[in-house]
Amino acid sequence: MDEFGLIAALAKRLPKPGEDVLLGIGDDAAVFRTSTAPFVVTTDTMVEGVHFLPTTITDYNLGYKALAVSVSDVAAMGGRPRFAVVSLAIPAAWDKARLEQVYDGLRENTERFGCDVIGGDVVSTSGPLVITTTVIGEAENPIPRSGAKPGDILFVTGNLGGSSAGLQVMQEVTPASGIAQARLVERHQRPEPRVGIGTLCAKFGVHALNDVSDGLASELHEISAASGVRCVIEADQVPLMPEVKELARGLHRDALDYALYGGEDFELVGAASTRAFASLLATASAMQVPVTRIGRCDAGDGVVMRRPNGHLEVLEPKGYNHFKRVDTRSGRA
Numbered sequence: 120m121d122e123f124g125l126i127a128a129l130a131k132r133l134p135k136p137g138e139d140v141l142l143g144i145g146d147d148a149a150v151f152r153t154s155t156a157p158f159v160v161t162t163d164t165m166v167e168g169v170h171f172l173p174t175t176i177t178d179y180n181l182g183y184k185a186l187a188v189s190v191s192d193v194a195a196m197g198g199r200p201r202f203a204v205v206s207l208a209i210p211a212a213w214d215k216a217r218l219e220q221v222y223d224g225l226r227e228n229t230e231r232f233g234c235d236v237i238g239g240d241v242v243s244t245s246g247p248l249v250i251t252t253t254v255i256g257e258a259e260n261p262i263p264r265s266g267a268k269p270g271d272i273l274f275v276t277g278n279l280g281g282s283s284a285g286l287q288v289m290q291e292v293t294p295a296s297g298i299a300q301a302r303l304v305e306r307h308q309r310p311e312p313r314v315g316i317g318t319l320c321a322k323f324g325v326h327a328l329n330d331v332s333d334g335l336a337s338e339l340h341e342i343s344a345a346s347g348v349r350c351v352i353e354a355d356q357v358p359l360m361p362e363v364k365e366l367a368r369g370l371h372r373d374a375l376d377y378a379l380y381g382g383e384d385f386e387l388v389g390a391a392s393t394r395a396f397a398s399l400l401a402t403a404s405a406m407q408v409p410v411t412r413i414g415r416c417d418a419g420d421g422v423v424m425r426r427p428n429g430h431l432e433v434l435e436p437k438g439y440n441h442f443k444r445v446d447t448r449s450g451r452a
Contacts, residue, residue: 125241128215132222136235143237151202156257161192167247175289178217180308182224189254190232191312191385195330197321198258200234207241208249232314266326267346267390271416274396276313276386277409279335280363281306283381294369299362310385316408320389323398328389334382339422340436342390349419355427358411380437390416
């Protein structure tokens with residue numbers, strides 16, 4: 120199939136765009152109508168052999184996850200995703216049927232979050248598959264990383280550690296039960312962008328927000344550096360998936376490592392005043408989304424964790440970094 124036939128075939132896998140899209144896939148560029156809210160724009164690239172392997176994700180979930188990671192960035196700004204463009208660099212080993220599965224996965228998230236795919240590009244390559252997603256959103260009150268203040272409460276949504284634990288389950292034999300392994304694998308392949316909570320954070324005036332893509336320690340360091348505060352967290356308050364604890368017990372390792380340094384949980388970590396946190400906690404509870412206080416912001420710099428015995432431990436930003444010589448993460452492909 121030639122380029123234009125492939126574009127037409129993949130476009131059919133997507134839902135019809137909403138009325139704000141004046142021109143979508145098929146023209147030189149897309150045209151859309153927006154409100155007067157500020158734009159939020161983010162781009163993410165996933166490369167076969169770097170971010171995923173055929174053994175660690177299905178083609179359908181690859182499409183789901185590719186869009187989810189960009190939607191999560193918009194959520195971390197307190198925004199709502201509106202439009203997306205998707206570009207593919209396709210090697211010969213990827214046939215039309217597999218690419219259609221990718222787009223079926225994309226479709227699930229476009230329908231779920233109301234984020235229309237309105238364009239992109241396809242090219243051939245002699246290298247691995249590369250999928251790049253750009254998401255454009257709207258945010259009435261964008262939340263930066265730089266707004267945290269001494270005295271703020273530090274919080275996270277959901278439970279952490281599941282994604283990196285799930286990747287480990289797929290890459291090696293582990294002692295976790297079959298049910299635990301399945302839940303961890305699903306967490307790795309199908310992250311949950313917290314769009315609803317992100318918009319609530321903007322509504323209630325949360326001071327700083329970040330999504331947990333490269334490990335909690337790394338994300339806290341970003342908030343600390345941007346805001347000029349010290350982040351102090353309590354080890355026994357960091358919420359972990361029960362399945363992560365089960366896996367860690369069987370491997371005789373600290374379950375916190377999966378949360379601190381594993382990454383790709385795509386939960387939100389933020390800093391808020393006591394009043395804003397109380398409002399967020401009450402509303403999130405009604406939405407059945409856990410929000411947990413994990414510490415506070417103090418004057419100073421860096422990230423410190425207090426163990427249950429009172430010992431203070433300085434946390435280094437050891438999450439995933441593409442340009443470090445050694446990958447200290449617990450297991451991104």
